[in-house]
Amino acid sequence: MRILAALAGLLALTSCKEQRVDVRPSPARLAVFSGAARESEIQPGGSQSQPVVTNPVEGNAYAISEGQRLFNWYNCSGCHANGGGGIGPPLIKQVWTYGGEPANLFDTIIKGRPNGMPAWGGRIPEYQIWQIVAYVRSLNNLEPRTATPARADTLETRPGTIQNEVKGVTK
Amino acid sequence: MKRAAWCLPLLLSACAGPQQSALDPGGSHAQGTANLWWFFSVLLGIIFLLVFGAWLVPLFRRNRGVDSQLLEQTHRPPAATEWTLAKRVGAASGVTVLILFGLLVASIVTGHAVSQPQSRANGMVVEVTGNQWWWYVRYLNDDASRIVVTANEIHIPVGRPVLIRETSNDVIHSFWVPGLQGKTDLIPSRVTTQWIEANQAGRFRGQCAEFCGLQHAHMALWVVAEPEDKFESWMNNQLKTAVPPSTPDQVQGQQIFLNHACVLCHTISGTTAAGQVAPDLSHLASRFTIAAGTLPNTKGNLAGWIGDPQAVKPGNHMATLPLRSEEVQPLVDYLESLQ
Numbered sequence: 001m002r003i004l005a006a007l008a009g010l011l012a013l014t015s016c017k018e019q020r021v022d023v024r025p026s027p028a029r030l031a032v033f034s035g036a037a038r039e040s041e042i043q044p045g046g047s048q049s050q051p052v053v054t055n056p057v058e059g060n061a062y063a064i065s066e067g068q069r070l071f072n073w074y075n076c077s078g079c080h081a082n083g084g085g086g087i088g089p090p091l092i093k094q095v096w097t098y099g100g101e102p103a104n105l106f107d108t109i110i111k112g113r114p115n116g117m118p119a120w121g122g123r124i125p126e127y128q129i130w131q132i133v134a135y136v137r138s139l140n141n142l143e144p145r146t147a148t149p150a151r152a153d154t155l156e157t158r159p160g161t162i163q164n165e166v167k168g169v170t171k
Numbered sequence: 172m173k174r175a176a177w178c179l180p181l182l183l184s185a186c187a188g189p190q191q192s193a194l195d196p197g198g199s200h201a202q203g204t205a206n207l208w209w210f211f212s213v214l215l216g217i218i219f220l221l222v223f224g225a226w227l228v229p230l231f232r233r234n235r236g237v238d239s240q241l242l243e244q245t246h247r248p249p250a251a252t253e254w255t256l257a258k259r260v261g262a263a264s265g266v267t268v269l270i271l272f273g274l275l276v277a278s279i280v281t282g283h284a285v286s287q288p289q290s291r292a293n294g295m296v297v298e299v300t301g302n303q304w305w306w307y308v309r310y311l312n313d314d315a316s317r318i319v320v321t322a323n324e325i326h327i328p329v330g331r332p333v334l335i336r337e338t339s340n341d342v343i344h345s346f347w348v349p350g351l352q353g354k355t356d357l358i359p360s361r362v363t364t365q366w367i368e369a370n371q372a373g374r375f376r377g378q379c380a381e382f383c384g385l386q387h388a389h390m391a392l393w394v395v396a397e398p399e400d401k402f403e404s405w406m407n408n409q410l411k412t413a414v415p416p417s418t419p420d421q422v423q424g425q426q427i428f429l430n431h432a433c434v435l436c437h438t439i440s441g442t443t444a445a446g447q448v449a450p451d452l453s454h455l456a457s458r459f460t461i462a463a464g465t466l467p468n469t470k471g472n473l474a475g476w477i478g479d480p481q482a483v484k485p486g487n488h489m490a491t492l493p494l495r496s497e498e499v500q501p502l503v504d505y506l507e508s509l510q
Contacts (some may be wrong), residue, residue, distance in 0.1 A: 011272075023385075023481050023485050023486045024479075024481040024485070024491070025199070025481075025491050069488065073435070073436060073448045073488075074435055122430070123431070123432055123434075123435065124432045124435065124490065125490055125491060125492060125493055127491075127492075128490060156187065
């Protein structure tokens, strides 16, 4: 019986798929384009359907972790803190002024928004914007739990004030 | 087969390159470690030979009439011989303990010696911060205008003790320049230190010695030991603001640099580029490697690195940019003018 259970367990393992991490962005994702989402429902001459733009890295753990790094590297945290907000609005919330869908967040980053959100379009490559979008959505539990780390991959602690003084050493 | 065995030591000798070997010391600290290594190797080698010799002797000795019967029945020695044997084994054990204790003392004495400079006079302090996967280097100075920031290349004057103050921005790394000193870990939120001092001019390769992620193997650095006057002129050059572009190509290259994501992570003094999360490029052309000791610093390598960083160091944090092919040449021209 036990042996059977062990065999079944081993069989179950074979169904585990390692998430494929493609560290090299595809050339199509390098271009910086603008405008992923429509801002208004109303259209003259009857509404036209628009293809829904989805996040190519949605649910990808590596992309979310990269997004977290970029969130600090590009100083998003300077205004939004770690999502709680500061100079800028919080990013952990229910109601999004400009929409909380991936395409809306993409537009917000590319185009900027009134009252202080800078336009990043033309500065950072598209694949990185999608990574940041995935991270921001993960803050709101909008990404699969399995792809969202419980904590950062790296330690965030910094040394206290580094003192230059070393006894007996002149610089 | 025998020939193959003879080749083995040859292979070993290939490990001892002139640039990265603890057995080819370039300073007093590494000399201490190397001496200890030789002391251990020679002493323990002799003991090894003695022990195996003592073991082999009975094997080749003439058979003294013990043939068909079981060994323990015929060859049990008389009580007096047993006592002699016990004394010999006891003496050998005592000598072993003494030797081990001697080795312990030698280790402690050497460990203490290499953790201190011979004299602190005229010393200097260099701060090294580990990042995935490169080294941030800052020369501390009480005069803030004399602080130099660079990456992956540490210049030191020959004969002056240098205190390396280390920490890390992300994960644990380890600073290891075998030709000068042993390893010290770089730990986030802590400051660790080691002293180095070169007693001869030369280049010493260093390597991250604590597994730190995808590109751990490509996280190298160079320590360049040079005479005091050469070091001073290097330092004075690093203190200068980056040279402004002089040719039309370089001017265009600078604009490309400032208009792409480069500007968000890198610093070039005298421009709007002031990013703090990637190596300072103000004097990029003065360094002899790029990508943390991965490639020689040439125009071709730099173009390849910028064009497709993930091909050179898969997983590294440099952004892949939507550069057009005609933009690469001016950009590289500009970067390689930053002496």
